[in-house]
Amino acid sequence: MDRDEIDEYVDRCQGLIEASPQMDEENTKVKLIQPFLELLGWDLYSTEVALEYTIPMASGSTHVDYALLVGDSPVVFVEAKPVRSTLSDDEVRQLRSYMRQELDVDWGILTNGKSFEVLTKDRRRNGGEEMSVVQFSLEDLGERPGVLELLTKESIRSGKSAEIAEQVAETNRAIRYLNEHESTVTNSVASAVTDEVGELPIDLEAQSREFVQGLVSVLREQRQFVGETDGHTPEDDSPPDPEVTGREGETGSADGPDNLEHIEPIEDHVAGTIRRQDIEGDSDAAVAVFPTRESGLPFLKENEAWGFVRVGRDFDYVAMYVTGDVRQVKYIAEVERVVSPDQADLKREPLEYKDRGAIADDKKVIVFRPGTLYELEDPVPFETRYPQGLRYTTLGELRTAETTDDML
Structure with missing residues (x-):
């Protein structure tokens, strides 16, 4: 994917959002989301993109804003929201329910043109339940354009996207387990070292806990390979800002207070x-x-x-x-x-x-x-x-x- 083309897309969208921060949904679709789909290689003026695609539901039917098709089958659903809105858990659940109705739809994208959340079906575990694979913003896209490779038409059609998603899912599960069982794993590491080499004149528990936390950090680094040809490594040339989540089903979390919308500090205690x-x-x-x-x-x-x-x-x-x-x-x-x-x-x-x-x-x-x-x-x-x-x-x-x- 051409980096200049991505940079041009990001610059143009940021200018449009700055000029019209209260942009409604229809303008968001035409000015921001449809160019995004074209950037991914999908032809809006062909039969591979369907607008207002009808989804049968138990109580009747509903519509998703865009369905991206391979042949006659939809493979990606895209749900659009206006720029002025914030993506919510309710909207994620809505997209998950849409994906559940169509057997071949393995991917979902929820976006308001400046924030993006990507869902996929976990085919190997959880009965194919939809899970969040990656969240990123327009600003992140300027930093890490490789994340788009996950969503290109070629990657979807070739199965590359599915391979990437499975590796991310396995990494997420390992991170979640280590976070939830940190004390148990720490004790196991400390015990294994003691069994092998005997007592040591250091705080082995603290060192073991740091090892486990470091392992989680390495897994998070490895997880950032989305869209990279050879996989992301710690030697990459820029900090990966897209937020890759472990959200399966309805909820997820991320460490630290650095993933909130921009707010001004109530007080500024920087001493100088x-x-x-x-x-x-x-x-x-x-x-x-x-x-x-x-x-x-x-x-x-x-x-x-x-x-x-x-x-x-x-x-x-x-x-x-x-x-x-x-x-x-x-x-x-x-x-x-x-x-x-x-x-x-x-x-x-x-x-x-x-x-x-x-x-x-x-x-x-x-x-x-x-x-x-x-x-x-x-x-x-x-x-x-x-x-x-x-x-x-x-x-x-x-x-x-x-x-x-x-x-x-």
């Missing part, structure tokens, strides 16, 4: 700017490095805290790597305590920082020592390595790093 060399503390002090989109910064600034995360060891500082167009380790703060969300005295209710999911019982909020949250005057720029999830470094490495490769 600081050069890395001027940060006080022992060079060996542990620094936890977290990734966030720019949309997660209001949480950081108004609470002097970060959440909702699992942590496996003690650390003295938190550094924030901002993804998207920024791609820099840009903020630093000293840790005061790690607490549960209900003990964090947040400026808003926790669910206002979360998207479509409850906060797991073992997730924490890292509260900073008041007055220690600074924006770095000399942020650490991205080179080839970036934190997909929690990573650790030292204050000394942070002070001297020329790029992220020097500290991660």
Whole structure:
């Protein structure tokens, strides 16, 4: 798929949305969604695209906005919403019910022209139940255009999309299991090491927990290969921002407060700017490095805290790597305590920082020592390595790093 063509599509759509943020559904379809389908290789002026396709239901019939066909059979349903709307769980459930009525429809796309959610049927498990494979935004598409390869006409027709979706589904299941059984797996790892080499003069449980959390991060990195020829690897040249979910059925979740719609901070507790060399503390002090989109910064600034995360060891500082167009380790703060969300005295209710999911019982909020949250005057720029999830470094490495490769 031609990158220039994708960039032109993204630029044109962003301009249209900026000029008409309250665009209604019909204009959204014509100006944003139909060009998207053409970008994927589907010919709107042929029999392979049907508008207002009739779907038989138990109580009569309904219509889906677009059906994409191979031969005489629909294989993809596309449900359109106006730009001014927000995609909801109810709309996802609606699309799932549409897909369930047609045996050959393995794919569904829900979009308002600026946000996209892709569903597929899990043929190997769960009786073919529809699951969410990937969520991405128009902005994400500019960063990671390869995600479109999952949805092209050629990929759908050749079966490549099905292979990718199955691998993502297996990875999602592994991530979900490790998250839900982290303590059990941690104990098993620690026991296996002890059985093999005997007692060690380290906190083996903390190291084992960090190993399990690192494994989840690696799986998340691997899962980002959607649309990449050879699969995404940690050495890829840009942080993958599309949100690939583990949502099967009706619900799903994502870590951290960085996947919410843009909001302005109620208060801004950034104390100012600081050069890395001027940060006080022992060079060996542990620094936890977290990734966030720019949309997660209001949480950081108004609470002097970060959440909702699992942590496996003690650390003295938190550094924030901002993804998207920024791609820099840009903020630093000293840790005061790690607490549960209900003990964090947040400026808003926790669910206002979360998207479509409850906060797991073992997730924490890292509260900073008041007055220690600074924006770095000399942020650490991205080179080839970036934190997909929690990573650790030292204050000394942070002070001297020329790029992220020097500290991660």
